[in-house]
Amino acid sequence: MNFEWYLALRYFKGKRKGSRFLSFIKIMSITGVVIGSAGLLIALSIVHGFKSVINEKVLGFGPHIRISTYTSDPLFRADTLTSYLENNYSEIAKIQPIVNGQAMVQSANEVSGTYFKGVDRSGDVTDLRHYVNKGRYDLGTDSLGRPGIVIGAALARKLDAHVGSRLIAYTLKGLPSPLNSPDIQQFRVSGIYETGIDKFDDVFALVDRKYARRLFDIRGVQASSVEIRLKDPSKIKEVENKIFNHLPFPYYSETIYEQYSNIFAWVNLQEQTIPFVISVMIIVAAFNLIGTVLMMVLERTRDIGILKTMGARGKSVRYIFLLEGLFVAVTGLSIGTALSLLFYWVQHTYKLIPLSEQNYYMSYAPVEPHGLDFVIVIVVTLILCALASYLPARVASKTDPLKIIAYGR
Numbered sequence: 001m002n003f004e005w006y007l008a009l010r011y012f013k014g015k016r017k018g019s020r021f022l023s024f025i026k027i028m029s030i031t032g033v034v035i036g037s038a039g040l041l042i043a044l045s046i047v048h049g050f051k052s053v054i055n056e057k058v059l060g061f062g063p064h065i066r067i068s069t070y071t072s073d074p075l076f077r078a079d080t081l082t083s084y085l086e087n088n089y090s091e092i093a094k095i096q097p098i099v100n101g102q103a104m105v106q107s108a109n110e111v112s113g114t115y116f117k118g119v120d121r122s123g124d125v126t127d128l129r130h131y132v133n134k135g136r137y138d139l140g141t142d143s144l145g146r147p148g149i150v151i152g153a154a155l156a157r158k159l160d161a162h163v164g165s166r167l168i169a170y171t172l173k174g175l176p177s178p179l180n181s182p183d184i185q186q187f188r189v190s191g192i193y194e195t196g197i198d199k200f201d202d203v204f205a206l207v208d209r210k211y212a213r214r215l216f217d218i219r220g221v222q223a224s225s226v227e228i229r230l231k232d233p234s235k236i237k238e239v240e241n242k243i244f245n246h247l248p249f250p251y252y253s254e255t256i257y258e259q260y261s262n263i264f265a266w267v268n269l270q271e272q273t274i275p276f277v278i279s280v281m282i283i284v285a286a287f288n289l290i291g292t293v294l295m296m297v298l299e300r301t302r303d304i305g306i307l308k309t310m311g312a313r314g315k316s317v318r319y320i321f322l323l324e325g326l327f328v329a330v331t332g333l334s335i336g337t338a339l340s341l342l343f344y345w346v347q348h349t350y351k352l353i354p355l356s357e358q359n360y361y362m363s364y365a366p367v368e369p370h371g372l373d374f375v376i377v378i379v380v381t382l383i384l385c386a387l388a389s390y391l392p393a394r395v396a397s398k399t400d401p402l403k404i405i406a407y408g409r
Helices: 003-013 020-061 078-088 153-159 209-216 233-246 261-299 301-309 314-350 371-397 401-408
Strands: 065-069 092-106 111-119 132-135 148-152 166-171 183-193 204-208 225-230 251-255
Touching (some): 020 371, 078 225, 092 153, 092 209, 111 153, 148 153, 183 209, 204 209, 225 233
Antiparallel strands (some): 065 225, 092 166, 166 183
């Protein structure tokens, strides 16, 4: 170990008598780096967790790509369109025509509007069945001939409906009259799903497509839209662009990012702004080192004079105090990184931070640390601390040893 590292370590430990105040200032500087680095890493892991959970829920609930028409008429030959897409786009994992529309639903005690979605009896192209937490995903008929319906938890609460409850759906085109009576269909609640996103849990009800056709008077092979799920979600925009360019008017396609743009925009806004706000803590903590290292220089003025008298160059003196500032930064970063990892383990294991599911779409704060975040925070903090330590270290290197010795007498 050369003498610069040896002296820097000795000064950093600060065991000399009468240096209690300096040690306190040093501890406060280390604490500032700890709070800044840990706060930023924790904030980044929570933001990434939010984004992953929301993306997982939205991508699991909605189709990756939806093909609809600009007009109010349904897709005329949905079967032909489905076959064409299946045969020409190998990226497609699942595809099926959908029949949907608005309807009134009545339970034994309540009435509410909802959005019916008619799909294959075996299920749609999404992962909705994974969110069914009461009953089961079953659109088949029971012993009484009533088809199954899967509804969201929020809608179930509105209707005071439970698994096995009878629901009656009403649809009507135009104004009611003796010659224009509503279409009516009974359903049995077979399952209740809950994603935590009210936009989904409150309005969507899934039924067998055959019964949706009856309710909305959509005949033959017509459909309201065609929904597509891809094998690789990262190719959603690329595949949608290709499909859009080959669709005849009045058909058009849109991605799930366009369908739920407000949700994705909300998540992206958090990811962009929160790290910027929290990073100010690191900048403040780093520049606190200017005062700390300057106090160290003032405390060691006699030592500096002796070192220079013995032949130490200004470069060596500057290096000593620059190292001392970096020791403060490394110590704070080590503790801050350890605290952020401890927070991740505790929150992931015990879920100590609850959230309002109505506002945040989840019941607890998710955490997802990224290795790149740790690298960036550590490197940037070390650079800032080095810059903050350079100014007082330069002051130390410019000190005149003759004046110091004369002052010391």
